[in-house]
Amino acid sequence: xxxxxxxxxxxxxxxxxxxxxxxxxxxxxxxxxxxxxxxxxxxxxxxxxxxxxxxxxxxxxxxxxxxxxxxxxxxxxxxxxxxxxxxxxxxxxxxxxxxxxxxxxxxxxxxxxxxxxxxxxxxxxxxxxxxxxxxxxxxxxxxxxxxxxxxxxxxxxxxxxxxxxxxxxxxxxxxxxxxxxxxxxxxxxxxxxxxxxxxxxxxxxxxxxxxxxxxxxxxxxxxxxxxxxxxxxxxxxxxxxxxxxxxxxxxxxxxxxxxxxxxxxxxxxxxxxxxxxxxxxxxxxxxxxxxxxxxxxxxxxxxxxxxxxxxxxxxxxxxxxxxxxxxxxxxxxxxxxxxxxxxxxxxxxxxxxxxxxxxxxxxxxxxxxxx
Amino acid sequence: xxxxxxxxxxxxxxxxxxxxxxxxxxxxxxxxxxxxxxxxxxxxxxxxxxxxxxxxxxxxxxxxxxxxxxxxxxxxxxxxxxxxxxxxxxxxxxxxxxxxxxxxxxxxxxxxxxxxxxxxxxxxxxxxxxxxxxxxxxxxxxxxxxxxxxxxxxxxxxxxxxxxxxxxxxxxxxxxxxxxxxxxxxxxxxxxxxxxxxxxxxxxxxxxxxxxxxxxxxxxxxxxxxxxxxxxxxxxxxxxxxxxxxxxxxxxxxxxxxxxxxxxxxxxxxxxxxxxxxxxxxxxxxxxxxxxxxxxxxxxxxxxxxxxxxxxxxxxxxxxxxxxxxxxxxxxxxxxxxxxxxxxxxxxxxxxxxxxxxxxxxxxxxxxxxx
Numbered sequence: 245x246x247x248x249x250x251x252x253x254x255x256x257x258x259x260x261x262x263x264x265x266x267x268x269x270x271x272x273x274x275x276x277x278x279x280x281x282x283x284x285x286x287x288x289x290x291x292x293x294x295x296x297x298x299x300x301x302x303x304x305x306x307x308x309x310x311x312x313x314x315x316x317x318x319x320x321x322x323x324x325x326x327x328x329x330x331x332x333x334x335x336x337x338x339x340x341x342x343x344x345x346x347x348x349x350x351x352x353x354x355x356x357x358x359x360x361x362x363x364x365x366x367x368x369x370x371x372x373x374x375x376x377x378x379x380x381x382x383x384x385x386x387x388x389x390x391x392x393x394x395x396x397x398x399x400x401x402x403x404x405x406x407x408x409x410x411x412x413x414x415x416x417x418x419x420x421x422x423x424x425x426x427x428x429x430x431x432x433x434x435x436x437x438x439x440x441x442x443x444x445x446x447x448x449x450x451x452x453x454x455x456x457x458x459x460x461x462x463x464x465x466x467x468x469x470x471x472x473x474x475x476x477x478x479x480x481x482x483x484x485x486x487x488x489x490x491x492x493x494x495x496x497x498x499x500x501x502x503x504x505x506x507x508x509x510x511x512x513x514x515x516x517x518x519x520x521x522x523x524x525x526x527x528x529x530x531x532x533x534x535x536x537x538x539x540x541x542x543x544x545x546x547x548x549x550x551x552x553x554x555x556x557x558x559x560x561x562x563x564x565x566x567x568x569x570x571x572x573x574x575x576x577x578x579x580x581x582x583x584x585x586x587x588x589x590x591x592x593x594x595x596x597x598x599x600x601x602x603x604x605x606x607x608x609x610x611x612x613x614x615x
Numbered sequence: 616x617x618x619x620x621x622x623x624x625x626x627x628x629x630x631x632x633x634x635x636x637x638x639x640x641x642x643x644x645x646x647x648x649x650x651x652x653x654x655x656x657x658x659x660x661x662x663x664x665x666x667x668x669x670x671x672x673x674x675x676x677x678x679x680x681x682x683x684x685x686x687x688x689x690x691x692x693x694x695x696x697x698x699x700x701x702x703x704x705x706x707x708x709x710x711x712x713x714x715x716x717x718x719x720x721x722x723x724x725x726x727x728x729x730x731x732x733x734x735x736x737x738x739x740x741x742x743x744x745x746x747x748x749x750x751x752x753x754x755x756x757x758x759x760x761x762x763x764x765x766x767x768x769x770x771x772x773x774x775x776x777x778x779x780x781x782x783x784x785x786x787x788x789x790x791x792x793x794x795x796x797x798x799x800x801x802x803x804x805x806x807x808x809x810x811x812x813x814x815x816x817x818x819x820x821x822x823x824x825x826x827x828x829x830x831x832x833x834x835x836x837x838x839x840x841x842x843x844x845x846x847x848x849x850x851x852x853x854x855x856x857x858x859x860x861x862x863x864x865x866x867x868x869x870x871x872x873x874x875x876x877x878x879x880x881x882x883x884x885x886x887x888x889x890x891x892x893x894x895x896x897x898x899x900x901x902x903x904x905x906x907x908x909x910x911x912x913x914x915x916x917x918x919x920x921x922x923x924x925x926x927x928x929x930x931x932x933x934x935x936x937x938x939x940x941x942x943x944x945x946x947x948x949x950x951x952x953x954x955x956x957x958x959x960x961x962x963x964x965x966x967x968x969x970x971x972x973x974x975x976x977x978x979x980x981x982x983x984x985x986x
């Protein structure tokens with residue numbers, strides 16, 4: 245995976261240069277704006293960079309050059325365009341996480357304080373007037389907005405370097421669709437937390453699936469692949485094959501996330517144990533468990549789920565209830581089936597051999613992760 | 616102002632077509648997404664369209680065609696590009712207002728419920744589970760994010776129609792700068808509400824001025840003009856003249872807004888009387904009043920300002936205190952001086968005669984408004 249490692253380094257280096265360039269601009273407006281750069285650096289450091297990787301390999305799948313190959317027929321400008329697009333996706337993701345943590349009222353992100361908590365601390369440490377919490381929330385909302393605009397700037401900078409007008413239009417169309425889908429997907433997610441009990445029992449699983457598809461599968465895997473392929477001028481057949489790989493893998497990716505949200509090790513995930521249970525996320529895992537539980541066990545689960553004051557032992561009990569229902573095994577089966585279907589979709593697809601190998605290996609990383 | 620009226624109609628028609636096109640896309644994802652379209656329509660209906668107008672007249676100032684002039688040397692594509700950019704600015708503004716109302720905890724916008732209150736009502740009327748208020752806030756945060764992405768899309772669509780690469784780059788640079796400046800300007804605004812008391816007394820006025828410049832003057836007037844002029848391939852001298860007009864006029868625009876926030880008629884502004892006093896905005900008006908008050912009167916003002924529970928009679932008392940200090944007359948003088956300086960900046964500038972006349976007339980509208 246030397247090429248993937250190199251890509252991740254180049255994306256980090258793009259992020260660093262971008263923030264280095266913004267720092268004096270903000271300082272010229274007001275010295276008090278330093279936290280916007282400092283917090284952006286923190287939230288943009290590390291992470292798994294899956295979106296950047298899928299964007300890069302989506303492009304590589306149709307363009308087939310090696311990043312290190314000096315004989316490549318692809319221009320340096322095109323490579324630079326793909327790197328900027330991949331960087332834009334990571335900056336967009338940071339924005340989404342900052343806003344997501346506000347909505348979920350999360351104290352931590354990757355084991356460190358979330359953006360709104362950081363601004364809240366800044367307020368407190370500076371001994372400013374008024375309530376620290378709303379100041380934290382408003383500031384993080386603005387940080388998210390700024391990151392959204394920076395993401396757009398990076399993406400536009402990337403497109404600017406692309407010679408083909410068709411590729412520019414296709415890539416922007418994918419980027420635009422991605423932003424709309426993930427935003428409404430997040431709405432469907434919070435809607436489900438409130439609205440699920442007013443929906444027919446028979447629709448719970450399909451509603452949970454709908455959230456996964458829009459909030460995560462398309463956003464995290466399918467769209468980055470399609471954006472990358474569009475940048476490389478991929479044919480309809482190539483983009484379709486990448487979608488057929490991306491969507492089921494994206495669903496598997498989110499199912500793994502849902503499992504980690506309930507059973508993940510706080511030391512590894514950087515989130516409290518059973519975080520999703522306290523938040524009351526109506527995931528596919530929960531929907532399947534509910535189908536398999538007796539009415540009385542289901543009522544107990546429904547009553548506890550979403551209680552922010554849930555104790556450790558209640559978390560443990562819910563974990564056991566979900567596991568004993570057979571839902572965990574069932575979700576593992578779905579993850580396996582989706583991953584197989586993803587890998588099969590590109591096995592004979594008109595995509596570069598090296599990209600197919602890397603995507604298959606990435607699929608493995610994505611669904612086996614522990615954080 | 617027939618041309619301005621026509622422009623406002625065309626922007627509205629662009630907004631309508633854009634939302635008409637998004638409606639089936641969202642409905643295909645989930646029928647529950649209807650509120651995103653319905654609320655967007657409401658928040659994008661009406662308004663003064665100052666940003667669209669300044670964008671259009673900034674373009675017209677350097678390009679000089681008449682929108683109705685069939686002999687115009689400017690291509691239909693360029694006109695369409697300017698209209699899309701003007702529309703993008705209005706959609707961006709709607710996004711900013713939706714997020715702003717969350718931060719200010721405002722119940723109303725133009726006399727109707729704000730976005731987060733609308734989603735909160737939807738939650739209540741649907742009899743969903745959990746707290747309606749955080750659902751309202753999260754949903755409005757997402758609506759704002761969606762509007763931001765739609766604004767980008769409209770702006771990019773506009774640029775796409777422009778033949779000149781230089782004009783595309785220049786206009787995008789202005790758009791990007793505008794987004795960054797208004798976002799950090801809003802941060803400086805909320806920062807001042809919390810941090811002012813920890814700053815030296817002598818800096819209060821200059822800090823309030825800094826907020827005005829970034830949150831409002833550049834955003835509402837200078838940037839739209841610069842974007843418009845860039846779309847028309849304006850020369851450096853032309854763009855500079857428009858900036859010299861836009862910045863002081865923008866400051867005057869916000870000073871008028873600050874006066875309306877304290878003394879405005881709720882029937883006309885659609886906001887409660889003395890809204891800014893309850894919010895504790897540290898405006899230029901307040902900074903000037905503080906400089907002129909006795910220490911004891913200043914302490915009283917500082918104690919009351921920002922109290923959300925302020926009574927009608929306390930609002931009345933603060934209004935009288937500010938007026939009696941002479942701050943209102945002083946702000947009126949600054950508004951006049953800035954407006955004169957704005958109008959003088961374009962009197963002999965290398966800009967089309969018709970645009971100079973329209974901008975001068977717009978300046979008058981902007982500072983004489985009552986809502």
